[in-house]
Every structure is written in C-alpha cells, then in structure tokens.
Amino acid sequence: MKVVDVDAARWADLATLFGANGAYSGCWCMWWRLSGKEFSANGNAGNRAALTALAEANEPLGLLAYAGGEPVGWASLAPRREFPRLLRSPVLKLEEPADDSVWSVPCFFIARNRRGTGVAGALLQAAVAHARKHGAGSLEGYPTQVDGRAPNAELFTGTPSLFEKAGFTVHKRPVTGRRLVVRRVL
Numbered sequence: 001m002k003v004v005d006v007d008a009a010r011w012a013d014l015a016t017l018f019g020a021n022g023a024y025s026g027c028w029c030m031w032w033r034l035s036g037k038e039f040s041a042n043g044n045a046g047n048r049a050a051l052t053a054l055a056e057a058n059e060p061l062g063l064l065a066y067a068g069g070e071p072v073g074w075a076s077l078a079p080r081r082e083f084p085r086l087l088r089s090p091v092l093k094l095e096e097p098a099d100d101s102v103w104s105v106p107c108f109f110i111a112r113n114r115r116g117t118g119v120a121g122a123l124l125q126a127a128v129a130h131a132r133k134h135g136a137g138s139l140e141g142y143p144t145q146v147d148g149r150a151p152n153a154e155l156f157t158g159t160p161s162l163f164e165k166a167g168f169t170v171h172k173r174p175v176t177g178r179r180l181v182v183r184r185v186l
Contacts, residue, residue: 001119002066003126006074010064011055015048017064017071022048023109024156029062029076032083032106060134062105063126065119073110073119077127080104080140091177092142101137102183107156120158124166132186139186141168145178 006014022028026044028051034042042050054061060082065073080102086092105127110119124141131139143158160170163182172181 001122003063006061006064007058008056013071014064032085063123065123072114073123075105075123075127076107077105091174103131103136104140106142108158120162136186139184141182142179
C-alpha cells in the first residue's frame with residue numbers, strides 16, 4: 001500500500017474515492033473545518049468546493065492510500081488549529097493553550113470494499129510520520145468508543161484500538177459523549 005499527501009495534483013483521486021456523496025452525506029471532510037452553520041449552509045456542493053479550494057492552495061489536508069493504483073482510503077491531517085470545530089467542542093476542546101505543535105487526525109474514510117483490511121492503520125502510521133516530518137510535537141485523534149458493532153458512519157474518527165496499536169494513549173476522557181482524545185508524542 002502506498003500513502004501520499006493530498007494536494008491539487010491528487011484531487012481527482014480523492015474525489016473518486018469520496019464519490020458523489022462526498023464520503024459521508026456530502027461532508028467532503030469539512031465537518032471539523034467549519035462551524036455547524038457554515039457546514040449546513042454549504043451542503044454537498046459547497047463542502048466540495050471548500051475542500052477543493054484548500055487543495056488548490058496546497059493547505060495541509062490529509063493523506064490518501066492507494067492499493068493497486070486505486071485510491072482506497074483517506075485520513076484528514078493538519079495542525080489542530082485548522083479544525084475550529086475541535087477548538088470549540090464542549091466535549092473535545094482542551095483546557096491547555098493553543099499549541100501549533102499539536103496536529104490532529106480527526107477522520108478517516110475507507111472504501112467500502114477495503115474496510116477491515118488495514119487501510120486505516122496504514123494511514124495512521126503514515127500520519128504519524130507526516131506530522132513528525134512537518135515539525136509536530138504530538139498528534140491527536142478522537143476515536144469513538146463503541147460497545148458491540150457500530151455502524152460504519154459512526155467510526156469515521158477511528159476506534160480506540162486503532163490508535164492504541166499505533167502508540168497513542170488517552171489524553172482526555174470526556175465526561176459526556178463517546179469520543180476520547182488520544183495523543184502520541186512525536
């Protein structure tokens with residue numbers, strides 16, 4: 001499996017992976033990057049345009065996994081400050097001051113026929129290396145705790161076991177909700 005940065009040159013492959021629905025319900029991986037009001041107002045087309053603009057500006061977006069030359073998975077990846085919804089979340093925001101050395105990997109999208117085959121793990125390992133290479137001091141994730149089998153749409157942030165296998169530890173266990181804040185020092 002090959003994992004690469006997403007930029008304008010890789011945009012067509014990311015769009016192919018996401019399909020007409022923009023990954024999950026027209027998200028185009030803009031959920032964490034926009035306020036709730038902006039996200040809802042954008043809809044599928046607006047979210048696609050927003051992610052396209054970030055790719056064309058070569059902003060940190062994420063990583064794309066390929067198998068056999070086909071795009072099979074995506075992980076959003078950028079400095080935490082690029083995800084304002086995280087910074088405002090009553091459950092996930094951290095009490096510590098804003099720190100540009102902290103990067104986040106807030107979501108994944110894996111092609112349906114590749115789920116459960118190690119694509120997310122490969123993306124997460126590549127995210128660790130990518131964040132380190134770009135000067136991050138640590139990398140965070142926000143996995144969903146599940147009891148039993150959860151619908152795939154609820155697992156877009158990953159699972160605790162995915163992050164644990166990649167060397168992450170619990171940084172914050174929110175009192176409400178099912179998400180954890182996990183972190184790996186780089």
